[in-house]
Amino acid sequence: MESLNFIALVKFKKKGDQKLIAQNLKQLEVEEKEGIRYQSISWTLGRYDAVVMFEAPDEKAAMKVAISRGDWADIETLVAVPAVEARKLVEYVMPESFPTGVGNRKGEGSFWATA
Incomplete structure (x- = not known):
């Protein structure tokens, strides 16, 4: 674990x-x-x-x-919770928060990408 x-x-x-x-x-x-x-x-x-x-x-x-x-x-x-893991949770629960047309879905260069 x-x-x-x-x-x-x-x-x-x-x-x-x-x-x-x-x-x-x-x-x-x-x-x-x-x-x-x-x-x-x-x-x-x-x-x-x-x-x-x-x-x-x-x-x-x-x-x-x-x-x-x-x-x-x-x-x-x-x-x-590491930011990378938090981002995955938010993306799973609220996929509309990560629109494909705006920026990078992986959140690179944003708060959510920091480790």
Whole structure:
């Protein structure tokens, strides 16, 4: 089965210390053995403290990622559908949205073509 893509928007509840950082790094190793693949972890300015992009085998595995950090972070997890796959769904459900006389049906050069 293909992995699902997720985006986690993270707000820290408490200041990180060496113990918390070590605990999180150990958790990352455990999760990788369980099929979680981290694509990117970025600290951010603004509403969220970090944005994490990862793949998981299913929604339950993604929920476990968030729940395991619940004591030190508020995490909002989003399912991310690649633009190419979203375009296929829209084209299937609403074929009139992709008229053959206007541009390229594959959506090349448009928002829908981005990966």
